[in-house]
Amino acid sequence: xxxxxxxxxxxxxxxxxxxxxxxxxxxxxxxxxxxxxxxxxxxxxxxxxxxxxxxxxxxxxxxxxxxxxxxxxxxxxxxxxxxxxxxxxxxxxxxxxxxxxxxxxxxxxxxxxxxxxxxxxxxxxxxxxxxxxxxxxxxxxxxxxxxxxxxxxxxxxxxxxxxxxxxxxxxxxxxxxxxxxxxxxxxxxxxxxxxxxxxxxxxxxx
Amino acid sequence: xxxxxxxxxxxxxxxxxxxxxxxxxxxxxxxxxxxxxxxxxxxxxxxxxxxxxxxxxxxxxxxxxxxxxxxxxxxxxxxxxxxxxxxxxxxxxxxxxxxxxxxxxxxxxxxxxxxxxxxxxxxxxxxxxxxxxxxxxxxxxxxxxxxxxxxxxxxxxxxxxxxxxxxxxxxxxxxxxxxxxxxxxxxxxxxxxxxxxxxxxxxxxx
Numbered sequence: 001x002x003x004x005x006x007x008x009x010x011x012x013x014x015x016x017x018x019x020x021x022x023x024x025x026x027x028x029x030x031x032x033x034x035x036x037x038x039x040x041x042x043x044x045x046x047x048x049x050x051x052x053x054x055x056x057x058x059x060x061x062x063x064x065x066x067x068x069x070x071x072x073x074x075x076x077x078x079x080x081x082x083x084x085x086x087x088x089x090x091x092x093x094x095x096x097x098x099x100x101x102x103x104x105x106x107x108x109x110x111x112x113x114x115x116x117x118x119x120x121x122x123x124x125x126x127x128x129x130x131x132x133x134x135x136x137x138x139x140x141x142x143x144x145x146x147x148x149x150x151x152x153x154x155x156x157x158x159x160x161x162x163x164x165x166x167x168x169x170x171x172x173x174x175x176x177x178x179x180x181x182x183x184x185x186x187x188x189x190x191x192x193x194x195x196x197x198x199x200x201x202x203x204x205x206x
Numbered sequence: 207x208x209x210x211x212x213x214x215x216x217x218x219x220x221x222x223x224x225x226x227x228x229x230x231x232x233x234x235x236x237x238x239x240x241x242x243x244x245x246x247x248x249x250x251x252x253x254x255x256x257x258x259x260x261x262x263x264x265x266x267x268x269x270x271x272x273x274x275x276x277x278x279x280x281x282x283x284x285x286x287x288x289x290x291x292x293x294x295x296x297x298x299x300x301x302x303x304x305x306x307x308x309x310x311x312x313x314x315x316x317x318x319x320x321x322x323x324x325x326x327x328x329x330x331x332x333x334x335x336x337x338x339x340x341x342x343x344x345x346x347x348x349x350x351x352x353x354x355x356x357x358x359x360x361x362x363x364x365x366x367x368x369x370x371x372x373x374x375x376x377x378x379x380x381x382x383x384x385x386x387x388x389x390x391x392x393x394x395x396x397x398x399x400x401x402x403x404x405x406x407x408x409x410x411x412x
Contacts, residue, residue, distance in 0.1 A: 002302060004277060004295065005270045007257045014253040017246070018235050027296060029224050033254060034261060034270075040223070041258040045251035047220040048239060051213045052247040055240060064211045064240075071210060089210065090233060096208060 001027070060131070062107040062124045064089050072096075072104060079103045081138035083131065085157065087111055087150075091143060103141070106131065111149040112156055120156055128157065132166050142170040172197075207233070266337070268313040268330045270295050278302075278310060285309045287344035289337065291363065293317055293356075297349060309347070312337065317355040318362055326362055334363065338372050345373040352379060378403075 001023050003009035008030065015026035033041050057063065058070035061083075065071070072078060072092075082103025086092055092105050108123045131137055140161070144150035158168060174192035175184050184192075207229050209215035214236065221232035239247050263269065264276035267289075271277070278284060278298075288309025292298055298311050314329045337343055346367070350356035364374060380398035381390050390398075 002299065004264075004298070005261070005272045007253075007260060007272060008270050011253040011257040014250040017250070019238050020231070020234075025226070028226075030254070030257065031294065031296065032225050034258060036258075038258055041254055044220040044223070045255050047213075047217040048236070048247055049251050051217040051236065052240060052242075052244055054213060055211070058210075064214050066211045066213060088237065090237065092210070093208065 057107075061105045062109060062127070063092055063105060077102070080136050082141065083128075083137050083139070084141040084143050085128065085154075086143050087145065095143065103139075106140075108144075108153065111144060111147075112153045113149045123153070125157060125160065129160050129164075132161060132164050137166055139167040139169060142168065146173055263313075267311045268315060268333070269298055269311060283308070286342050288347065289334075289343050289345070290347040290349050291334065292349050293351065301349065309345075312346075314350075314359065317350060317353075318359045319355045329359070331363060331366065335366050335370075338367060338370050343372055345375060348374065348376040 001012075003012070011030045011033075012023060012026045015021060015030055016023050018026075021029070033044070056065055056068070058065040058073055059068055060073040061070060063070045063072065067074070079102050082101075083106050084095065084101060084103055085106050085108060086095070087108055087110060089107055092107060095101050095105075106124065106128045108125065108128070110118050110123055112118060112120055112123065128140075132140070140157075142154045142157070144153055154170065161168065172195065173188060174195065175181065175188060181189065207218075209218070217236045217239075218229060218232045221227060221236055222229050224232075227235070239250070262271055262274070264271040264279055265274055266279040267276060269276045269278065273280070285308050288307075289312050290301060290307060290309055291312050291314060292301070293314055293316060295313055298313060301307050301311075312330065312334045314331065314334070316324050316329055318324060318326055318329065334346075338346070346363075348360045348363070350359055360376065367374065378401065379394060380401065381387065381394060387395065
């Protein structure tokens with residue numbers, strides 16, 4: 001792609017570093033911004049910079065928060081004995097959206113992935129083990145994605161907890177509510193038969 | 207979408223103002239930026255701000271340029287008697303990419319679109335008429351998209367040029383090179399039969 005201006009090329013180049021944004025999309029976005037008033041561009045730039053500079057992570061669960069301890073961890077209505085282990089804050093938002101969970105979270109910040117150079121030391125695992133050692137946590141719910149990396153991470157944490165008094169569970173895998181069986185993949189369908197639940201409890205869940 | 211941080215919400219909000227970027231994509235992009243070193247975020251912010259503040263449009267053709275007159279307009283190798291009228295600078299880049307055109311451009315900055323509140327006064331039409339009046343332009347090539355708005359804009363300019371000595375043409379519409387006839391839409395196929403070209407000239411074009 002040949003640009004008639006270095007400034008334009010530079011802006012497109014920076015924009016196209018974002019995941020899923022190619023050169024063409026970046027150019028479209030940059031030209032859109034060019035048509036906006038200067039204060040709009042300033043607002044976008046400042047919002048990104050301010051977030052990066054002043055972002056704070058909850059000291060307890062590592063969720064993004066404007067306060068030292070996030071609202072969820074600080075709430076007296078939450079069940080402190082339950083901790084749900086998730087990959088990133090989008091998972092916290094997704095689970096919060098269901099209004100079905102009343103415990104706390106622990107945001108790992110990723111999954112163990114040798115391919116991407118992410119080892120256990122890059123994740124918030126020591127602080128999780130410390131939380132369990134402190135004694136108030138009775139159950140850890142693993143809610144990582146069920147990929148090789150997710151399973152590895154679950155297992156690594158599980159081994160770190162050996163000898164500590166804590167129950168571990170993982171979220172249920174199965175056919176999505178409303179899905180047709182014929183379109184489900186075999187692994188999911190197989191697991192959902194192995195891990196079948198008593199009919200009475202499936203009624204209660206709704 | 208509920209956010210655990212105002213800073214995060216603000217950044218996502220600003221990001222999702224971009225065309226084609228929804229809230230979820232915006233969140234993904236913002237979380238990606240959060241994982242980057244601060245200087246990367248600064249580079250993106252600065253590139254956008256700098257472009258917006260220091261952007262310069264060529265005084266002749268309104269293409270984005272770092273100099274008063276863009277490289278294309280300033281080049282002595284270009285045919286000054288030919289001017290291709292396009293909607294925005296992406297069209298200039300697309301045509302330049304073909305290496306088939308040796309004339310100059312005129313970037314209108316949009317199309318006449320009453321639906322979107324864009325009238326002739328919002329486009330670079332007076333300066334185009336002035337260029338023709340100045341005398342060196344012999345042919346205008348309309349290369350706007352063949353939509354209602356594009357056709358309206360072509361026709362508006364055409365009327366503005368009445369009485370001036372200039373040839374007008376539009377780029378050829380037809381079946382894309384390599385396309386199967388059976389999948390072509392009827393309007394395009396119909397036009398491509400009406401506007402058929404002598405076989406000899408089609409050989410030369412390749």
